[in-house]
Amino acid sequence: MDLRLTPDLIEIRERSRRFCDEWLIPFEHETEEAGALSMESYGRIRQAVLDARLNAMNMPVEWGGQGFSILQQVIALEQLGRVTNALWACVWRPAQVLEHCTPAQRARFLEPECRGERRYAYAITEPNAGSDVALLETVARRVEGGWSISGEKWFVTDADIADYLIVVAEADGFGQTCFLVDSNAAGVRETRRPRYMHTFAFEHPEYVFEDCFVPDDQVLGAPGQGNDLSKDWFTDERLMIAARCLGGAERALETALAYAQERVQFGGPIIDNQGVSFPLADCAVEIAATRALTYQVAWECGTGIDRKTIHAKASQVKLYASEMAGRVVDRCVQVLGGRGYMRENPCERLYRDLRVDRIWEGTSEIQRMVIVNELRKRGPGAVTAWPV
Numbered sequence: 001m002d003l004r005l006t007p008d009l010i011e012i013r014e015r016s017r018r019f020c021d022e023w024l025i026p027f028e029h030e031t032e033e034a035g036a037l038s039m040e041s042y043g044r045i046r047q048a049v050l051d052a053r054l055n056a057m058n059m060p061v062e063w064g065g066q067g068f069s070i071l072q073q074v075i076a077l078e079q080l081g082r083v084t085n086a087l088w089a090c091v092w093r094p095a096q097v098l099e100h101c102t103p104a105q106r107a108r109f110l111e112p113e114c115r116g117e118r119r120y121a122y123a124i125t126e127p128n129a130g131s132d133v134a135l136l137e138t139v140a141r142r143v144e145g146g147w148s149i150s151g152e153k154w155f156v157t158d159a160d161i162a163d164y165l166i167v168v169a170e171a172d173g174f175g176q177t178c179f180l181v182d183s184n185a186a187g188v189r190e191t192r193r194p195r196y197m198h199t200f201a202f203e204h205p206e207y208v209f210e211d212c213f214v215p216d217d218q219v220l221g222a223p224g225q226g227n228d229l230s231k232d233w234f235t236d237e238r239l240m241i242a243a244r245c246l247g248g249a250e251r252a253l254e255t256a257l258a259y260a261q262e263r264v265q266f267g268g269p270i271i272d273n274q275g276v277s278f279p280l281a282d283c284a285v286e287i288a289a290t291r292a293l294t295y296q297v298a299w300e301c302g303t304g305i306d307r308k309t310i311h312a313k314a315s316q317v318k319l320y321a322s323e324m325a326g327r328v329v330d331r332c333v334q335v336l337g338g339r340g341y342m343r344e345n346p347c348e349r350l351y352r353d354l355r356v357d358r359i360w361e362g363t364s365e366i367q368r369m370v371i372v373n374e375l376r377k378r379g380p381g382a383v384t385a386w387p388v
Contacts, residue, residue: 028349077240167214171226
């Protein structure tokens, strides 16, 4: 059993790291000081994404993507996750559920997004429906030629730069359904852009839909398929969150280690003190363990593994990686002392950036529920055994 990275994975890792170092990290301070990334800077990065062949890495080549496997995407996102202020979001990945587009929808929405000409935002969370999506109150009423959507959506990440939304609503007689809705459609209204703990490259606006007409040809998948599509989206996103957590934790460790080796107190570098060196050793162990688990599950995705099993394994990875990253960054801030508390330091920004990974795309508590349900139904081997 050979667990070494293949040459193509090494090339993707190096290309992604080089892109992060040359095109994302240089914009960190601008983003932190301004509270967001300017559209001028985003335009420059956008072209660099295309030049680096990192656009739409999750979509087939024939649709304008890069055709990366899940493992290849994890390798790339791990390196992009080293940047702070969520500047990794500049490297766009169309929502995995867009694979269900009809040919006409693909030509209108997906293929332009692969080229960087459009961007989506996923609108599912509501004021009264977060972890429990059964409480969704946004409705889609059947009308002549299509649907009329009314409701409210919160935490619509990247919607400030998106020109269309994937809206999940309760459709008359069918249940949860996904709709492709142009951001400038009549009846779509942004109500607020809240400020958050992190400084994010883009925004998380809130929207109200007031009798927004959506024609039949903008239903994504089949009516009533929305819950299944959203689960697939969550599975995909949870793996990518884990990959970015790895990258962020690795950068925090690199930063704290370099400081501990250079900082002299009481006659020697502070890394000579076990109170400093042992926490760094713990960080290294946790990162290595998380990488092994994340790569394993990403690899399993390409083996035809059962959809329900991979859903639980993605929850396992997201839970472990997001909580690991929080512990690692906290230790690194402590090693850096007062410098670790300054916003000019990447560890301080990562401390704020990575906290949300225990919340969005399913809280840590929701991940545990998913894992326990799999344990009950299929036993420990479903989520703990090495694949055969």
